[in-house]
Amino acid sequence: MVHAEPKHGIAMYGEPALPADFKHLPQANPDAPKGGEIVFAESGSFDSLHPVITKGNPPWQLRYMIFESLLGRSYDEPFTLYGLLAETVETGPNREWVEFTLREEAAFSDGSPVTVEDVMWSYEILGTEGHPRYLGAWGKIEKMEQTGPRSVRFTFNTVDFELPLIMGLRPILKKAQWEGHDFQASGIDVIPIGSSPYVIGDFEPGRYLNLERNPDYWGKDVPFMQGQMNFDTIRYEFYGDGDVVFEAFKAGEANTYRETNAEKWATQYDFPAVQSGDVVLSEIPHKRPTGIQGYVMNTRSPQFQDWRVREAMIQVFNFEFINQTLNGGREPRIQSYFHNSVLGMEVGAPATGRVAEYLSAYDDLPPGALEGYALPASDGSERNRAGVARALDLMAEAGWTVQDGVMKNEAGEEFTFEIVLNQGATQDRQVIDIYAASLARIGITPTISAMDSAQYTERTNSYDFDMAPYWRSLSLSPGNEQRLYWGSAMVGENGSRNWMGVESDAVDGLIEEMLTADSQEDFQAATKALDRVLTAGRYVIPIWYSDVSRVAHVKELHYPETLPMYGDWLGFQPELWWYEE
Incomplete structure (x- = not known):
């Protein structure tokens, strides 16, 4: 008989690479200074701040930058999760169920605690009224139950070894915020409350959006977060045309720019700021599939x-x-x-x-x-x-x-x-x-x-x-x-x-x-x-792919020497970068 036990993380195959007493992710710099601003130039527009439903056109980054999940993913391993809102994860011997125990200190940006009730409501509302990406896993849950003051268990109705990990990655929303609101209504009237280090600040639909650091962020001492989310402000400037985005970066209206065209990288990045060293050209390798x-x-x-x-x-x-x-x-x-x-x-x-x-x-x-x-x-x-x-x-x-x-x-x-x-x-x-x-x-x-x-x-x-x-x-x-x-x-x-x-x-x-x-x-x-x-x-x-990412950025923006195996992908910029004069 295999007895389950609470653990600090979970891997798709085998055990997590990091021990229970790890201090930070290997790709994060725990000594990175906090402060400064990173400014992205984006093509397109937005008309919604609600990133977990089908309707509307929200900035895609909001799904990752406003809400946290029970576990967080380390992009230096193929598929391994470590405790974030949850301090432990426990599964049945055949992964037929998974149980999470929340950290006592976990809180939303308004200071209210993240509760098991919030977790259960989030999973149900996303699974029934959220974006289709959440529907499949919800249909595999036979039972969801509170098992302790800070614990919730999901029992599955099908064999799927990935489900415990998927359950750990759902965004957790504040239930009380949505009482009296149509969850499926798109727009900018409701500013979503999450538990991440950032809150939505000033914005103008279609033009710009600021994410501001929450000075009272609950998770500043959580090992998984050490060296992550280092900027005071993350700003997104929106432009209607791809060519304008590049010109905006050259003009200093953004301080980082990801180039996807190898020919352009080789021939059009000799402008004065590059020649003077004020803009740095970084090539970041990766070991991930092309997609x-x-x-x-x-x-x-x-x-x-x-x-x-x-x-x-x-x-x-x-x-x-x-x-x-x-x-x-x-x-x-x-x-x-x-x-x-x-x-x-x-x-x-x-x-x-x-x-x-x-x-x-x-x-x-x-x-x-x-x-x-x-x-x-x-x-x-x-x-x-x-x-x-x-x-x-x-x-x-x-x-x-x-x-x-x-x-x-x-x-x-x-x-x-x-x-x-x-x-x-x-x-x-x-x-x-x-x-x-x-x-x-x-x-x-x-x-x-x-x-x-x-x-x-x-x-x-x-x-x-x-x-x-x-x-x-x-x-x-x-x-x-x-x-x-x-x-x-x-x-x-x-x-x-x-x-x-x-x-x-x-x-x-x-x-x-x-x-x-x-x-x-x-x-x-x-x-x-x-x-x-x-x-x-x-x-x-x-079409084509690159085995490196090409990022131009001002010299004050830095990233760790230890690169995640996924390279410049989710979880890299802005999460691991920092600003330093």
């Missing part, structure tokens, strides 16, 4: 239900030419969803061993999942003759041919589709303009619709698009979020991340295999198999 970034095809649209059409769209996309034009050819291409990591598939090679065993259980595998699949590579010329020829063959197999210069079916109906873009996304527009010229070579003229960020969010949340820019970060510990990204249950749920509309027994089954794996070896094999099915499904036209 998937590119242009997603919505299979809810009849145009993209045939895999041959989707493969044709990939063949026409002249990556090598686009990469050379925009990046000077400096960036490698994303080859699969978990590329660049131990979880990624073997590109172009047949599945073997445990991976092949997992795949062989399914009858709905896309072509190439078992045999091997690789993205096409052009000769780098603008014409891309081989890709265009292959695309024409594939379209013909799917019933589409070029008639009088236009791609049509036997009924004479024209093949076209709409690409929606956020008008502030300059790089996406550059890519799509080149792509549209390539599509013209096979008789296709897409409609390109650029819109403001609020309309873009509304359109993509309701899947009202044929093709759109798409980015999903993936970690070294993928779990329940995979259902939200590409699970069948999410196809009809507005606001999910399954933009491509995947409905696949293989995808659903492999996610389950991944979640219930009882060894690291099976977990990796199931994830590699999932990677094969998603990639061979040809839902996304992938």
